[in-house]
Amino acid sequence: MGLRSRGLPTTALELDQEKRTKLLKKALGGFCCVSLVCYVGLWIRSLTLIMKLLRFLVSGSLACAGGTHWYLFLKPSLFSLESLWPTEPLEVDQKKRNKVPKKGFSREKIPENLDAIVIGSGLGGLTTAACMAKKGKRVLVLEQHDTTGGCCHTFTEKGFEFDVDIQTHAQMMKPGKACVLLFCGFDGTAKELDITPTTLWLFKENDIDKSMDKLFAITFPSAKDPASKIRHPGKSCMTVLTMVNYEWFEEWKDSTVRKRGDDYTEYKNRFADHLFNWACEHFPKIKDKVVYQEIATPLSNEHYLRAFRGPRTLASTP
Template identity: 30%
Template sequence: MADGLTTTLNGLINKLSGLAIPADLSLWQLALPAWFLVCFGVFYWYVFGRRSPFSVDSLRRKGPTEMNMSKRDEVLKKAFSEGRVPKGLDAIVIGSGVGGLTVAALLAKVGKKVLVLEQHEQAGGYCHSYTEKGFQFDIGLNYVGQLHENSLDRVAFDQITEGQLDFVNLGEPFDTIYIGQGQTQRKYTIYTGKTEMEAHLKKQFPDDTEAIEKFFQVMKVCARKTHHLACLKLIPRWLALFLLKTGIADVLSSVYRYSSMSHTAWLDQLTSNKDLHTIFSYFFYGVPPKDSSLYVNALLIHHYKRGAYYPKGGASEIPYHISNTIRNYGGEVLVSAPVRRILLDKNGAACGVVVGNSDSEVEVKAPIVISNCGLFNTFKNLLPPQISMKHEIQERLHRVKPGRGSFIVFCGFDATAEQLDIGPTNIRLYKDNDMNKMMDRYFNMYKDEAPDNVPMMLVTFPTAKDPTAKLRCPGKSCMTLVTMVNYEWFEEWKDMPVTKRGDQYLQYKTRFAKHMFDWACLHFPKLKEKLVFQEVYTPLSNSHFLGAYQGSMYLQHNLDLFDPVFMAKNRCDTPVKNLYLTGQDVFSCGISGALHGGLLCASSVLNHILYWDLLFLKKKLKKAKAKQDAQQAKKKLH
């Protein structure tokens, strides 16, 4: 496409240069087409004139899933040493979550020499898997949406993994929701499909069909206009704030109103059915619906409208293949490399990092530093106090809060999925249908009350989702239980060594785990007798292994975070020159949120909106697919 535009532009210039200019033509009449040509040339250069990381040619033939753990460890567990740092670095990325790996792969593919540094012993962040006693568990990934053929996210993942990721569709229903307890418990199922998702909900709520239709209308707007919110981070900050504060942005798109609108306040106008309120809010992330954004909750449901997917081979397949891409283009991903601080030059610009501990520190220099370790860790822990106290940094920190801590119970069973009567469907359990009261009551409990009163829980079976699990873990099954907790409930043990926090800590987290496991067994009674392994991750585990600030997976996704004015300010570039942010904290939570955080960050670093390139590639692929389908249909007719 760029070559065609170049030919067109050159032809236009040649034609204009050959025209005879009338003597009576005024200066402004000459200036107008000249101004147009200059503007067109600048736009062309900005959109098409620079190297793109995206191309059809970058995809390779998909290889088999690598089952050899030692070979996987060579990719995911390559430890840091000074000798392994590539020479002539262009950029350093702190943290190997999806956001960090994405920006690193994109920069590497346009010729930049990139180094990714991970403080844990394995790359991947919340997307890594760990193996224990013959079981493989995913730390943070449960499923991903928007990965149907030629979707924007699927095209992006294919580009940063060179086409090596393979996703499994989880089928129907992908989620089952239980509300209430005992005899009054209600069961609802969520289906995918452009029309099927809405139709299936209407069957379950026949008295609320109009409310469902209105919600799906808003959901469609939020999904189709998400790029309007992303644009706030890509256009000049002064322009974004001007459009928002003058009200022009609201005239251009309703998504700005939805993003700052209370989810509950809007649902209250829609229906009084509290069960339906729960269905429209069932992706819990620690914020009551009354304090969360209508836009975010609608977008989360829409995310799975075209299918729910799981990476074949487990969550670690994602960092495994992106790491290979980075290395294929001359970069490197090194683990066991805790970054202690960001180096600044005499002008206050980022110029490298210090890696290691107080006994053995190594300085690694690069003209660009990108942080994927979170907004709080970056500004509070990695910068000198005099820099972190800058007004622009403090303003950003004061507008956000750490999310709730995640509490995860990993369970291993000496039985197959068939023997346990489990499947790929995720189970969501809620003790009450008033999520606001339920969550307020729970998060305001005293520390000793909380373990026996967990009000909501996710139950997921990763081995039942993955066809390779029977080869990786023959005769075994895994279950993961997830809920949210207050960091303060565990804070008294935060300064103790990770394996020596004492009996009180063990007893306290075991109380949570027992309550959650017993609750899961009510729905899957065969689990209890086949349990052979159980491990519990608290917010302190997340802080230790993943560097998570206060053990949270992401920022608190409240209305402040999605206020359009703050979204325009919370961008990838920072008040520190040459220091950028990527990942979930830049835009939104989840794998997809981190992916787009990486795309936004790479666009900022390269001063080139990569979404243009991605959209043109998507259009090209869809056109090729339509042509292929037409040819196949023609063959069938003959």
């Protein structure tokens, strides 16, 4: 009744409803088509990405496999026999031997276009530098001391050659503890002096933990090195070690190396006399054959190796 009062016939209302239904169907159909197109597009894009990823993985795997095969089977190893330098005759001339490990530093000697600079010429630094050099890299090795080798280097004084590796073993037994090293040179062969090629570790107590601070060690580097008879005939050398406190030498820590004063020299020589007399108790034939003697303190190591409070190998003597 209300519809009639507005003047709208029944047939017009039915036609209007039918149009709206058709429009709704068209809209739903269009929405479905658009959704289908978007879904197909996304699926194709995802498939493309998957194919690219698979292609990348396959190519990467092939490259890795090819590189591994080349590295293992085609590329000569840095540690193969082919990469070793040919054996050369033993050089006994000390001046010629020093040409390589004792090259002094100057700015003019620094090469251009370096690939790496290695600080420290210990075994780790030398090995790293050698491997990089074998790979064709330009490497510079810098060392504060006047010779290379770090804790495994040797030094020659008055015709006697000494090594300093004994304290490396001591630091394994008592880490962080400072020590004193006595270096002695003798006129006489190992047989004449009745010395042995073994390192003698001596403790004053049966309690190992307590005696770590009081251990003594004696070693004869010349008796261990077969080439010593050729390079230093008729001579022998000895190194004696004992543990000390850094505080005993601390009053001279700010003094200049090799210019620490007579009181310092007298003080450290007291250790030298004590260690030498103690070594003579075990090897009495060395007492009258000594021609060279020097002692290194924790300050030596602190200067040459920059080891805080001298807990590492003592390289030389200030």
